[in-house]
Amino acid sequence: MSKSLFLLGTGYIGGSVLVALLDKGEYTISALCRDEKKADKLREMGVRPVMGELSSDEVISKEAAASDIIMHIATADDLPSVKSILKGLSQRDSSKPPAIYIHTSGTGVLTVPTHPDDITFNDKDPAKFDKLIPDHAPHREIDLTIKRAVEEGKLNAKVSIILPPCIYGIGTGPFNQISIQIPRWIKESIKEGKVINHGPQNYWRNIHIRNLVTAYLTLLSHLEQTTASPPLYIIAETGGHRWGDLGILLDKLLKERGLIKGEMVEDPEGSTETETGTQSRSKAEWLHEWGWKVEPEETIEESMAEEIGFMRKTGAI
Incomplete structure (x- = not known):
């Protein structure tokens, strides 16, 4: 039986990841959608549209509680949708295996101007994140909300936050093919x-969209296989x-x-x-250890x- 996957975000990154997931053919995919025209396109692709906004708390929490995998690739800065996912994961039936939650942040969280050239954030050194990144840094409020929820131990889920840097290249998704x-x-x-x-x-640091897609797939594969608590911060960069x-x-x-x-x-x-x-400045370590193939x-x-x-x-x- 295929695993259920709930996707928030079908834009530049999310749309490209969606196409790759469909190519694998291993998942029954649903995606949050607020536009009926886009919903029709998703249906054509074999995706079940879930009509709602990022602010649709009950819709998102219900899908999160019922899904085996949740991938938030819509934005790094929407706290209500993240809280809805966390609520759903806290309500997930304890008799079920832990769900997988991959949240998309970004290395913009590292952009504190006072950091000198010689400071590089390595995802195998999470203590440096918490020591040097102030709470007011971009994306940080959301990242900390997830971190606290994981530490409280009330989520029936394995959780990781992926941090892409500057992304470039033409995407492969159905709606938006250019970066920001x-x-x-x-x-x-x-x-x-x-x-x-x-x-x-x-x-x-930077990464081509196609290599970022394989980074998501590598992280997902690791989370599917591991029984241990995964690292919280996962950096994806190549240049x-x-x-x-x-x-x-x-x-x-x-x-x-x-x-x-x-x-x-x-x-x-x-x-x-x-x-x-x-x-x-960031350095990816975990993904390479898990077999990430950079093209x-x-x-x-x-x-x-x-x-x-x-x-x-x-x-x-």
């Missing part, structure tokens, strides 16, 4: 008529970049296509309201021209 960080920078640059490079020396280098390339690509004319502006101090104004995808630099072309083709710019 790079496309947002592209749009802002076109709107301003020039590239604004906040904190050009700042450094982030790194300085925002200044990407800014120079973006300036070149947009000018070549006649999309901007102004000269690039560098803001050495950076703006912490954007990813480029922060640093995020040789194009680099973030190589993918930028493709993303610009895709955005033009789809009318995003």
